[in-house]
Amino acid sequence: MRAVACVGVIVIACLCTPSGVHAQDVPADFPRFIAPGNEQVAESFRRMHWLHYPGAGPKATLWDEWLSAPGLWPGVATDNLSESMRAQWRAALAGRIMDADGYVATHQHTSIAHQLGWPFPFWTQGKGGWGWHFNLDGISRAWTGTDVKTQEGWQLAGCTDDTIRDQAWHVKLTEPHASVTAPAMQIDPYNAPFIQLRWRAQELGAAEPYLEWTRADAPDYAPERRMHFAAAVGDGFTYTMVPVYTHPEWRGTITGLRVQFGNEAPGGTVGVQALFTQYDTRHNINNQNFVRGCINYFSYTGDLAFLREQIGRMRTALRYVMTEFHADREDLVLTTWVGHEGTSGIERKPDGAKVLHAGRGIGNNYWDLLPMGYKDCYATYQYYDALLSMARMERAIAEHPEWQIAGGALAFTPEELEARAARVKEKGNETFWNPATQRFYCAIDKNGVGYDYGFTFLNLEAIHFGFANEEHAKAIMDWICGDRIVEGDTSQGADIYHWRFGPRSTTKRNEDYYLWAWSNPEGIPWGGQVQDGGAVMGWSYYDLMARLKVRGPDSVAPRLKEIAAWFDEVTAAGGYRKYYDGSREGTLQGGGTAGGLGLDQEFFESDLTPQIFIAGLLGFEARPHGFALNPRLPGDWPELTVTRIRYRNLVLDVKATHSEFVVTIVESSGAPGSDYTVVAGGAWQPTDQPLAPDANVGTKLRFTRR
Incomplete structure (x- = not known):
């Protein structure tokens, strides 16, 4: 892997989802769920969708x-919402940072962690790290844990001190091959897989900068260490991340x-803002999500210019998973990054004593407190789904030469992707299945230990994405629905749905x-943390979809x-925050406060739950x-209608009964072109019909x- 330079600060729109519920604000042209005999249920889910729809624009890559x-299908003309949502998604996906190796950045908020990863952990949260920050403007101390320092103790060679100003310590380069040397330190390489330099430069010329280090057993700077x-570019700060863990002398x-x-x-000038160690906080699911997000965007919009621009990056992203995570060899995602070995950062000794191991247990995904590393079930079934999604995309490209989408060395055949997916499903069901509990481990660490705390979200998603085989899917639903009791679980039977809106995230x-x-x-009671007996509303969607598929x-x-x-x-209570105001059981997480229930604030995925009407009951x-x-x-x-589904430049209503369903075009502004194919799954006929883009x-x- 190469050093990664990121110019400027990664910024993401982190608008929080609202806590209030205002039915009167729903625009008349926002899609309706119409279910005669079940009107109140349908209307409640419509209001839920509208409440969370503004948060369904792009966020972090995950x-x-x-x-x-959820953001792209509603055909809402009011305030140009539909067009705005399309524009936001196009810009975000096209703007996803991809490093030289093919890793897609996380795009979370600023901190002093890895610039392309999650905003924690950072060096001040562990042991054996080190850092020197001349400026921390714009970053909350909660995301740094340290204060600014002066240049005292630094040694200069071939340059002179030009004071701390404009957010950096400046030095003037008076001789060739100038350098600055940090004060003495003691760094543990395991807790410092990267060194980050935040800097800017002027008039460096064709410079070839480098980082050198000394060790306790090698006190002199030398070429072998x-x-x-790359040199800093532009007027802004360059964030250079040097992957020192890849060097054999970093020990x-x-x-x-x-x-x-x-x-x-x-003659040049350099401004150093910071030099510090960092943990590897990258996520091993970003690439899978980027690929599927791009495919979703193209599928709904038909934006050929976007596809031409992004297809190479999509292919690269998928190949990165195959190589970096050994997925092509292992037929599962195996993450070997430092700190991602799947072992816990907490060890319990036989006498009950607790030992903390700094650097261990770094998260790989949304569940940022759980290790889930090494052999990773969560990342594996997302890889499985990305393979199938990309197979469908490559098949469409092959069937439509008029699109003029490049092939080349990176292109896949749909058959090879589908064959890979079949192998991943078989290997994953063998590897991650816990025969004692009849459900999936979330991960198996480098020592061969599997972890199973009754992860409902993981097991339900495995069913939804078709990763779980038929036997395993049935066993999982028997457990979650309470027909099968898992001995030793803290939550069993009906208590799994204690929080009403969905199952607990974990049952042990x-x-x-x-x-x-x-x-x-x-120190936090059972159910007081979303990752330990609490619940996240968005994952109720996967519960509903898994029920539909299996039962x-x-x-x-x-x-x-x-x-x-x-x-x-x-x-009726006035929203989530007023409902869970202490007068009833349940604490809300959000906005930096830990809690047991994830409903609003940064839980943007809450908008998934109402998608059961279109993706589930209609099967769209x-x-x-x-x-x-x-x-x-x-x-x-007896029937269900979903209105104002936007596909390309058509807006559709779909009405379904037990004996038929009808697709009706309610708006059309498309240009002539090759017909779309409307496919009927299950026991419907005909199996497909053409639909003109300008119907x-x-x-x-x-x-x-x-």
């Missing part, structure tokens, strides 16, 4: 797959760091399997009624050149049950 479809990196105890600017002539108390910095999990629509209907009843109570799925439908209604639901308003496609 939300690319979750939020893209050196890593080169022992590091006692000195020197930055050699590599200037061939005097976890006091031991965490990032080292989450050092006192036993059928009649298993979904009671849950819809319960969720709607809970949401109506929330509405946008595809690269058409869409699929497979309505599956509960027995006591007239009032055009209907009718499908009947066989």
Whole structure:
């Protein structure tokens, strides 16, 4: 891997989802869920969708797959919302940073962690790290844990001190090959896999800068302990991350760091803002989510210019997973990054004593306190789904030469991707299945130890994405639905749905399997943390979809009624924060405060739950050149209509009964082109029908049950 330079600060729109519920604000042209006999349930879910829809624009990369479809399908003309959502998603996906190796950045908020990773942990949260920050403007101390320092103690060679100003310590380069050397330190390489230099430069010329270090057993600077990196560019700060963990001489105890600017002539100026160690906080699921987000965007919009621009990056992103995480060799995601070995940062000794291991247990995904490293089930089933999604994309490209989408060395054939996916499913079900509990481990660490705390979200997503085989899917649903009791679980049977809107995130108390910095999990009661008996509303979607897949629509209907009843109570109370105000059980997480329930604030994925109406009960799925439908209604639901589904430049209404479903064009502004294919899944006929991109308003496609 090469050094990674990122110019400027990664910024993401982190608008919080609202806590209030205001039905009167729903625009008249916002999609309706119409279910005769179940009107109140349908309307509650529509209001839930509207409440969270403003937060369904792009966020950090890990939300690319979750939020893209909920944000893109509603055909809302009011305030130009639909067009605005398309523009936001296009800009965000096209702007995702991809490093030279093919890793897609996380795009979270600023801190002093890895610039392309999650904003924690950072060096002040561990042991054996080191840092020197001349300026920390614009970063909350909560995300630094340190204060600014002066240049006292630094040694200069071939340059002169030009004071601390304009957010950096400046030095004038008076001789070739100038350098600055930091004060003495003691760094543990395991807790410092990267060194980050935040700097800017003027008139460096064709410089070849590098970082050098000394060790306790090698006190002199020497070429064998050196890593080169690219010179700073532009007027802003360059954030250079040097992957020192890849160098065989980064070992022992590091006692000195020197930055050699590599200037061939005097006259330049360098501004150093900071030099510090950092943990590897990258996520191993970003690339899978970027690929699927891009495919979702193209499927809904038909933006060929976007596809031409991004197809190479999409292919690169997927190949990165195959190589960096050994997925092509292992048929699963195996993460070998430093600190991601899957072992916990908390160790319990036989006498009950607790030992914290700094650097261990770094998160790989949304569940940022859980290690989930090494052999990673969560990342593996996302890889599985990315393979199938990309296979569909490559097939569409091959079938539409008029699109003129480049092939080349990076291109896949759909057949090879589907074959890979089949191998991943088989290997994953063998590797991650816990025969004792009849559910999946979240991960297996480098020592071969599997971790199973009854991760409902993981098991339900594995079903939803088709990763779990039929036998395993049934066993999982028997457990979650309470028909099968897992001995030793803290929550069993009906208590799994204690929080009403969805299942608990986990069903077994976890006091031991965490990032080292989450050092006192036993101090929070069961259900008081979203990752330990709490719940996240967005993952109720996967519960509903898994029920639909394994147990059928009649298993979904009671849950819809319960969720709607809970949401109506929330509405009457004035919103989530007023409902959970201490007068009833449940604490909300959000805005920097830990809690047991994830509903609003940074829990943007809450907008997934109402998608059960379009993606589940209607079975609507946008595809690269058409869409699929497979309505599956509960027995006591005579019909369901979802209005104003925007696909490309058409707006559709879909009405389904138990005997037929009808697609009606309600708006059309498309240009002529090759017909889209509307595919009917399940027991519907015909199996497909063409739909013209410029179909007239009032055009209907009718499908009947066989």
